[in-house]
């Protein structure tokens with residue numbers, strides 16, 4: 001076994017240039033989501049590469065999922081290769097979409113610049129670097145032992161950044177992420193090379209709207225300001241909600257430490273006239289004010305209670321504050337997800353990190369969510385973790401990068417874990 005793995009490691013070391021080139025090629029597909037650019041060529045690039053290694057390639061379009069259209073088809077690629085003899089299926093899943101470029105870049109975001117042992121570009125860290133590591137790991141394994149027991153599968157999926165509905169959720173609904181088709185799933189999200197991620201917090205996004213009545217801005221007493229009503233909401237959030245959230249901490253090992261409690265971000269706040277217009281605004285009392293909240297909750301909390309807590313604040317204002325009227329609309333909700341830290345895939349990866357890196361890995365949970373929720377909730381497959389190179393805090397930032405050494409180490413860890421899982425030695 002260890003002689004076999006030594007050969008696998010040697011192959012990975014020999015292919016660092018190939019791994020860098022692969023990562024750069026993936027970054028050069030500007031798969032920005034929304035709207036979901038360049039999914040098809042990116043998926044086909046992955047499919048064409050793995051077809052040469054004897055993988056069966058399937059393209060599955062998330063027909064009718066949010067954003068799916070003939071201009072922006074939600075194309076996923078799944079590559080599957082059966083070895084010889086019985087064994088489980090080990091699946092590596094990476095999302096191919098990236099978030100918008102945003103401001104603050106000092107390098108061209110889709111040129112894929114290699115400098116000082118790092119690859120720079122949008123998606124380098126989250127998570128084309130991780131996907132490339134997994135592909136290199138799998139190829140090295142297949143080339144070293146073509147007749148491994150069981151099945152290896154690798155997928156490039158879309159839309160993770162917008163909830164995964166056209167990607168892993170769609171595939172999970174069609175049975176692609178359930179037993180007996182798949183047994184163990186590794187998602188190479190950027191969780192740092194020496195950490196194993198076993199779950200994530202829950203999310204509740206909602207839009208709150210307060211209503212007012214328009215009037216001339218010189219006589220605001222003739223109208224009713226929706227913005228002032230929203231200020232009253234914010235005051236209660238500051239006075240009651242935020243202090244309450246700060247007292248709730250989790251047994252989930254969420255990183256960074258600050259995210260081990262309940263949090264809420266005010267995503268946006270807008271009242272009155274449109275922000276963008278030419279010339280001066282006209283004097284008006286705002287008849288509407290809208291706020292989007294992004295509440296992250298713990299496994300110890302329930303989604304029902306999370307919603308009730310916010311709604312109760314709004315209802316109390318409706319009772320106490322004259323003319324206070326509001327609407328609340330849910331935009332998005334995800335339950336927390338956590339798997340057994342002693343499950344096969346987590347144990348195999350922990351052991352592989354110890355072996356390859358010689359360090360004791362941290363078991364962590366993610367502050368945000370990722371596609372594990374769909375594997376867990378829809379696919380009903382518990383044996384799923386996130387493990388991959390790239391530093392979590394660089395995700396979604398300008399000048400995002402991934403370290404080549406970390407990618408190489410992660411590829412060895414993934415190959416080791418996969419090899420053990422296929423033999424059911426984990």
Ligand SMILES: [Zn+2]
Nearest residue numbers: 126127160189
């Ligand atoms: Zn990601």
